[in-house]
Amino acid sequence: TLLGRPEAAATFQAAEELYAAKDYEGAIIAYKRFLKTYPGSSLASKAQLQLADLQLLQGRWATAFGAYQKLITTYPNTPEFEGAVARQVLIANSFLHLSRVRVLGYAVPVPGITGAERAQKMYEAILKNAPYSIYAPITQFNLGLAFQRLKAIRQARDAYQKVLDKY
Numbered sequence: 001t002l003l004g005r006p007e008a009a010a011t012f013q014a015a016e017e018l019y020a021a022k023d024y025e026g027a028i029i030a031y032k033r034f035l036k037t038y039p040g041s042s043l044a045s046k047a048q049l050q051l052a053d054l055q056l057l058q059g060r061w062a063t064a065f066g067a068y069q070k071l072i073t074t075y076p077n078t079p080e081f082e083g084a085v086a087r088q089v090l091i092a093n094s095f096l097h098l099s100r101v102r103v104l105g106y107a108v109p110v111p112g113i114t115g116a117e118r119a120q121k122m123y124e125a126i127l128k129n130a131p132y133s134i135y136a137p138i139t140q141f142n143l144g145l146a147f148q149r150l151k152a153i154r155q156a157r158d159a160y161q162k163v164l165d166k167y
Contacts, residue, residue, distance in 0.1 A: 008038040012047060024054050045071060045078035056087060065091045065122055072129050085126060085133045089142070092122035096146055116149035137167035 015030035031051040035044060052067030068084040068091075078084075098115030123143040127136060144159035 005038070005041070008034070008041045008043065011037065012041070012043045015047065015050070019050060019054065024058060028054050039074075045075035045080055048075065049078075049080045049084060052084065052087070056091070061091050061094060062118070069125060069129065081130070082134060085130045085135050088122065088126050089135050089139055092119045092126065092139075093142060095119040095122060096142060096149070114150070116146045120146035120150065137163060140167065 011030070011034045015027055015034055018024075018027035018030050028051060031047045031054070034041075034047050035051070038044060041047075048067065048071040052064050052071060055067055056064035065088055068088045071078065071084045072081060072088075075081075095115040096119035120143060123139050123146060126133075126139045127143065130136060130139075133139075140159060140163045144156045144163070147153075147156035147159055
């Protein structure tokens with residue numbers, strides 16, 4: 001395995017140093033390179049978390065959500081599991097409450113898919129991959145909120161009922 005290879009640790013450390021120096025784009029590239037080269041390393045889940053955190057830090061919500069999703073599905077036994085789910089819930093909550101963004105100081109509607117639609121899909125993904133997470137009950141409830149915002153009353157009722165039945 002690649003778990004104990006010194007070059008894996010050195011490559012990971014180089015990415016960490018870029019992150020610490022606030023060279024976020026360089027760190028993203030370095031973490032991606034590390035993950036491609038050493039996917040079985042004991043440091044791989046940490047690299048995936050750092051990659052996701054960097055994307056979140058840069059405001060790339062959807063990309064960060066996907067990176068956390070990859071962490072959860074690829075490394076389900078990672079100690080970072082619940083933290084990644086928590087961050088996914090925060091991202092989905094941000095989309096749920098998003099209807100307008102600021103552009104040059106003016107609030108303008110978000111084009112395309114609504115925040116509630118995106119949040120709904122995110123909550124469903126979280127529940128699929130982490131149905132027993134400590135965040136599952138609030139995620140299920142927020143799924144109901146997303147359906148309610150989308151005027152999908154039957155689905156909202158079913159989602160709320162599932163909170164009562166399952167949790």
